Amino acid sequence: xxxxxxxxxxxxxxxxxxxxxxxxxxxxDGQLCCREAPGQERAKVSDIPPTxxxxxxxxxxxxxxxxxxVLDKAQKIGSVQPDxxxxxxxxxxxxxxxxxxxxxxxxxxxMVRIPAQxxxxxxxxxxxxxxxxxxxxxxxxxxxxxxxxxxxxxESIEQIFGFGISKKYDKGRDFxxxxxxxxxxxxxxxxxxxKQRDSILIAINGQGCLAAKEGWELRxxxxxxxxxxxxxxxxxxxxxxxxxDGSQLSVYDxxxxxxxxxxxxxxxxxxxxxxGSWKNNDPMGKGLTFYAGTKSSSQLFRGYQKxxxxxxxxxxxxxxxxxxxxxxxxxxxxxxxxxxxxxxAAYPVxxxxxxxxxxxxxxxxxxxxxAGMEHFTKYTKLGYGxxxxxxxxxxxxxxxxxLVQSDQEDWPSRLRIPDxxxxxxxxxxxxxxxxxxxxxxTASDYGYPDxxxxxxxxxxxx
Numbered sequence: 001x002x003x004x005x006x007x008x009x010x011x012x013x014x015x016x017x018x019x020x021x022x023x024x025x026x027x028x029d030g031q032l033c034c035r036e037a038p039g040q041e042r043a044k045v046s047d048i049p050p051t052x053x054x055x056x057x058x059x060x061x062x063x064x065x066x067x068x069x070v071l072d073k074a075q076k077i078g079s080v081q082p083d084x085x086x087x088x089x090x091x092x093x094x095x096x097x098x099x100x101x102x103x104x105x106x107x108x109x110x111m112v113r114i115p116a117q118x119x120x121x122x123x124x125x126x127x128x129x130x131x132x133x134x135x136x137x138x139x140x141x142x143x144x145x146x147x148x149x150x151x152x153x154x155e156s157i158e159q160i161f162g163f164g165i166s167k168k169y170d171k172g173r174d175f176x177x178x179x180x181x182x183x184x185x186x187x188x189x190x191x192x193x194x195k196q197r198d199s200i201l202i203a204i205n206g207q208g209c210l211a212a213k214e215g216w217e218l219r220x221x222x223x224x225x226x227x228x229x230x231x232x233x234x235x236x237x238x239x240x241x242x243x244x245d246g247s248q249l250s251v252y253d254x255x256x257x258x259x260x261x262x263x264x265x266x267x268x269x270x271x272x273x274x275x276g277s278w279k280n281n282d283p284m285g286k287g288l289t290f291y292a293g294t295k296s297s298s299q300l301f302r303g304y305q306k307x308x309x310x311x312x313x314x315x316x317x318x319x320x321x322x323x324x325x326x327x328x329x330x331x332x333x334x335x336x337x338x339x340x341x342x343x344x345a346a347y348p349v350x351x352x353x354x355x356x357x358x359x360x361x362x363x364x365x366x367x368x369x370x371a372g373m374e375h376f377t378k379y380t381k382l383g384y385g386x387x388x389x390x391x392x393x394x395x396x397x398x399x400x401x402x403l404v405q406s407d408q409e410d411w412p413s414r415l416r417i418p419d420x421x422x423x424x425x426x427x428x429x430x431x432x433x434x435x436x437x438x439x440x441x442t443a444s445d446y447g448y449p450d451x452x453x454x455x456x457x458x459x460x461x462x
Contacts, residue, residue: 237323
């Protein structure tokens, strides 16, 4: 039985009983590890208060929990030798603490964090749920229908992210009955459905995180931790580190790191998966991806060649992502304002990113635009290059371009700059469609004076 399962079993079946000191617990890899006795000091999480993407860290504390696993970039991949002693040292309870709590009658894990020297990651995807009654504490609107509730949430979402709900989809999403688009396809808002228990979903994708107004992490944190927010919960968050010049870890380094224990957690080694043309070193330049874990697990690592994924076959841009889900763990709200500490604590190998700052938002947008231009140029030349060369000689450059260019002024999706200022007008600032219901109840139906009485009140007066 693994360490997590053993502690969960103790918490559920020996509740209220003072437990003796436990030691010599078995691990799934057959090695022997120790568990701390009650009262024994656990691994200390940093006393530094969370920072809001400022990169401020105390150097004196940043090295306390550094992982012993290190890849030497000067060495070749095949010559790196694993140090089992250092790996076992990292997996000891003092270096890999486990915190358990109860949620909905089940034992789940709490995420731990390790001090990071810099802001080495950003939030790339986010999903948040809460009770729909939250908006009644935030808005003074009269809300009866689902559309009214969506308008109320749109106002709060715009205050946080800079963009609001723009339009409604024809179908629901993520098992919700109704869904609306956020901004310019920056995510979606969903609500409704019998099994959803009157909850709502706010899902922000990677483009939405880039487009959001600066400081949205702190504003969302304050919103979720306020007394007006009812039953808030982060159900998924993706943290990403961008290496634009590819000078840090490659996909091959991640593959080798898995073999050497760089992704081990509590004595378990996640399932690896390689996507792309690994056998022949990706001759088409479409990009390689390394996975550690599965999509159904609560923690998944993705290391992939981001530039090649966007269509630039010669781009060195690498991205390392960790996807956290709340299947069997509690995702704390502090991850919004201090994501780097949770990123480096996810796997031993990721602590090598601690001293390296991730790419800035402006640089990320620039790299995405450059990759999009290279993609369109490449495939335009492959598909129509011969025709364009002949057409320029026949029509001339200006006349030919006037003939083939689009009549619409919309930008291609690959070249759109994600920015909240370019998002459509949210629905709460759009003109409301007038709807008349003769049987709608008003204040006069409940005994209060009201000049605009309903049809039912008019019948009573006659």
